[in-house]
Amino acid sequence: MKSIVEQSLSSTKFMPFWLDSPDAPSASPAFSGFQEVDLVVIGGGFTGLWTAILAKEANPTWSIIVLEAGRVAHGASGRPGGIISTSVMHGLANEDRVFPDDIDILERLGMENLDGFKKALADYGIDADVEWNGEMTIAVKPEHVADLKEEYELHLKHGHEVQFLDAEQTRKQLKSPMFVAGMWSQKRSGIINPAKLAWGLKAAAIKLGVQVHENSKMTELSELADGMLVRTEGGKISAPKVFLATNAWHAGQRDIKRRIIAVRDHVLATEPLSQEQLARIGWGNRQGIYDTRTQLNYMRLTADNRVIFGGSVSYHFNGDTAPKCDARADTYYSLAEAFYTTFPSLKDVRFSHAWGGPIDYSMRFSVFFRKYFSGKVVYAGGYTGFGVAGSRFGASMGLGILTNNPDPIYKLAIAIEPSGYIPPEPFRWIGAKITFAALSKVDEKGGWRRLWLNFVKVLGFPF
Numbered sequence: 001m002k003s004i005v006e007q008s009l010s011s012t013k014f015m016p017f018w019l020d021s022p023d024a025p026s027a028s029p030a031f032s033g034f035q036e037v038d039l040v041v042i043g044g045g046f047t048g049l050w051t052a053i054l055a056k057e058a059n060p061t062w063s064i065i066v067l068e069a070g071r072v073a074h075g076a077s078g079r080p081g082g083i084i085s086t087s088v089m090h091g092l093a094n095e096d097r098v099f100p101d102d103i104d105i106l107e108r109l110g111m112e113n114l115d116g117f118k119k120a121l122a123d124y125g126i127d128a129d130v131e132w133n134g135e136m137t138i139a140v141k142p143e144h145v146a147d148l149k150e151e152y153e154l155h156l157k158h159g160h161e162v163q164f165l166d167a168e169q170t171r172k173q174l175k176s177p178m179f180v181a182g183m184w185s186q187k188r189s190g191i192i193n194p195a196k197l198a199w200g201l202k203a204a205a206i207k208l209g210v211q212v213h214e215n216s217k218m219t220e221l222s223e224l225a226d227g228m229l230v231r232t233e234g235g236k237i238s239a240p241k242v243f244l245a246t247n248a249w250h251a252g253q254r255d256i257k258r259r260i261i262a263v264r265d266h267v268l269a270t271e272p273l274s275q276e277q278l279a280r281i282g283w284g285n286r287q288g289i290y291d292t293r294t295q296l297n298y299m300r301l302t303a304d305n306r307v308i309f310g311g312s313v314s315y316h317f318n319g320d321t322a323p324k325c326d327a328r329a330d331t332y333y334s335l336a337e338a339f340y341t342t343f344p345s346l347k348d349v350r351f352s353h354a355w356g357g358p359i360d361y362s363m364r365f366s367v368f369f370r371k372y373f374s375g376k377v378v379y380a381g382g383y384t385g386f387g388v389a390g391s392r393f394g395a396s397m398g399l400g401i402l403t404n405n406p407d408p409i410y411k412l413a414i415a416i417e418p419s420g421y422i423p424p425e426p427f428r429w430i431g432a433k434i435t436f437a438a439l440s441k442v443d444e445k446g447g448w449r450r451l452w453l454n455f456v457k458v459l460g461f462p463f
């Protein structure tokens with residue numbers, strides 16, 4: 001296996017496949033000078049772009065500026081697997097764990113969010129290779145089947161149209177000797193090219209009259225008597241309201257740093273599969289897939305039939321969001337091994353791209369909202385790797401909270417209860433190192449690793 005893995009990564013580009021595209025737009029100009037506007041949005045990922053669009057749709061006369069420190073989609077939004085989930089809370093089981101009393105309303109909000117997502121793609125003519133083929137969770141060990149069945153029952157109870165598949169039926173969908181059962185939610189969810197989505201949202205925002213400035217990091221945020229002052233290297237902006245859509249970055253707020261741990265997740269893209277290679281694994285329905293390995297691997301096809309295969313988390317001291325090791329082949333060895341174990345029939349397939357991306361890990365495992373400076377500033381983040389569609393919900397809820405919208409949904413627990421604290425450095429680094437080491441080997445070796453993960457679960461970390 002070692003030589004296959006080394007060879008498979010020998011000519012790999014260490015950058016997101018999605019961003020390596022001739023469709024990438026040129027950078028919008030950096031911000032300079034002084035302006036007074038109605039709303040400043042910090043962050044040009046999905047959350048920031050949806051915030052600008054939704055705010056402009058609701059208030060066409062507002063002047064809105066989006067400031068992005070780097071380039072649009074160069075944060076998490078240009079790096080995901082691109083599996084679109086309906087849930088706004090990292091899945092139904094997590095909704096049940098965190099807010100069991102609100103589960104039906106959260107489900108309704110998730111469906112409305114997805115309807116709004118689809119409508120925006122159509123209204124703004126965003127071509128992002130979207131395919132509405134549903135999503136599937138696949139059990140990879142017989143001992144995982146009971147939990148999957150329980151999740152299936154929960155989905156039925158809350159009105160989802162889901163199918164439970166045995167090993168043979170699952171392998172008819174996607175052939176792997178590891179797969180022992182599956183839960184397929186056919187009617188909702190899908191897959192999308194995330195960079196094309198972000199670039200489409202950027203174009204839509206600009207068309208609506210939003211000013212988008214790239215290479216424009218907010219360097220300071222301070223309070224004025226009647227609003228906020230945002231500084232960049234090139235200028236200043238004053239506004240009554242500021243929306244922090246900074247995901248794993250804390251934007252100068254210690255409170256965000258306490259509640260978010262910026263972990264890295266890693267992804268591989270294969271070269272395009274030939275029709276013959278694709279036939280070896282089936283996948284005629286092209287659905288997005290999560291498996292039940294403790295490290296959680298996810299996989300999907302691209303428009304040109306590459307397999308995107310992700311799920312190998314790491315943590316770097318102080319939440320480094322661009323560690324140098326992301327550009328080294330050995331960082332991806334264990335992920336490549338997991339790929340070939342899953343698809344032994346694809347041992348002749350090489351990886352064209354490999355990359356890492358920042359995950360805004362929160363104790364709640366889903367978006368939360370925090371108000372700062374007497375409510376003039378709001379932060380929305382904490383998606384924990386489930387924000388491709390959820391970020392639209394985060395933007396919409398965050399805006400309602402920022403503008404003191406009286407609708408009762410902004411009084412729900414998800415809107416007002418923050419996610420819990422995560423221990424500071426160096427405990428954070430030590431805890432994360434032990435946990436991720438345990439996660440990567442617990443499935444094959446168990447032992448102390450399972451004990452440690454159970455202990456961490458008792459502390460409230462939902463692995």
Ligand SMILES: Cc1cc2nc3c(=O)[nH]c(=O)nc-3n(C[C@H](O)[C@H](O)[C@H](O)COP(=O)(O)OP(=O)(O)OC[C@H]3O[C@@H](n4cnc5c(N)ncnc54)[C@H](O)[C@@H]3O)c2cc1C
Nearest residue numbers: 043045046047069075076077080081083218247357387388
């Ligand atoms: C490897 C990986 C796989 C994933 N797979 C999936 C998936 O399959 N399905 C799914 O639903 N979700 C997935 N996700 C999660 C999803 O990508 C994120 O939840 C989503 O992109 C978050 O969007 P965002 O706009 O909040 O964050 P980002 O896209 O990270 O945007 C935040 C932006 O803020 C900018 N910023 C930070 N500080 C400042 C500052 N001071 N001034 C100006 N700008 C600043 C950053 O440069 C960044 O561009 C995945 C994430 C990763 C990393």
